[in-house]
Amino acid sequence: MIEKTYTMLKPDAVSAGHIGEIISRFERVGLTVEKMELSEVTTEQAAANYAEHEGKPFYEGLIRYITSGPVVKMVLSGESAVAITRKLMGATNPAEALPGTIRGDLGLTMDANVIHGSDSPESAEREIAIFF
Ligand code: IDP
Ligand code: MG
Numbered sequence: 001m002i003e004k005t006y007t008m009l010k011p012d013a014v015s016a017g018h019i020g021e022i023i024s025r026f027e028r029v030g031l032t033v034e035k036m037e038l039s040e041v042t043t044e045q046a047a048a049n050y051a052e053h054e055g056k057p058f059y060e061g062l063i064r065y066i067t068s069g070p071v072v073k074m075v076l077s078g079e080s081a082v083a084i085t086r087k088l089m090g091a092t093n094p095a096e097a098l099p100g101t102i103r104g105d106l107g108l109t110m111d112a113n114v115i116h117g118s119d120s121p122e123s124a125e126r127e128i129a130i131f132f
Helices: 011-015 019-028 043-049 059-066 081-087 102-106 121-131
Strands: 002-009 032-039 071-079 115-117
Touching: 002 019, 002 081, 002 121, 011 019, 011 071, 019 032, 019 071, 019 081, 043 059, 043 121, 071 081, 081 102, 081 115, 081 121, 115 121
Parallel strands: none
Antiparallel strands: 002 071, 002 115, 032 071
16 A cells, blocks of 8 residues: 655764665665655654653653754655565664664664654654644
């Protein structure tokens, strides 16, 4: 099914100059960039995006990190866009992400794990409304 997903290149990806590399990986599998913006995330947007994690020990650090510098916000579309994007991203912890995945190749820590991607079409719809 053709669907949309929300993807965000985190501050470490932008400061390390990995924007082009990551977008290339998505384009290579046939996903389409529908919308894209480089800007900072507000505290309100961060809290809405990560509402499911409120109260967890890493929550405050996560909000601080995602608001610490410019990010690239994107809407990608294509066949199974959510699942394909998650597969290309790799495991949440870069130490466990396989080589060949975005986090496995470019990530170092749980905070600086390069990229956010929606985990379901429903999350994608909610997250796109937060950022666009
Ligand atoms: P995801 O980004 O792979 O969907 P989630 O579990 O939704 O992973 O967590 C959101 C973000 O919160 C992660 O990308 C990571 O940056 C951070 N995070 C998740 N779990 C931990 C943890 O146990 N310690 C520190 N940071 C975490
Ligand atoms: Mg998640």
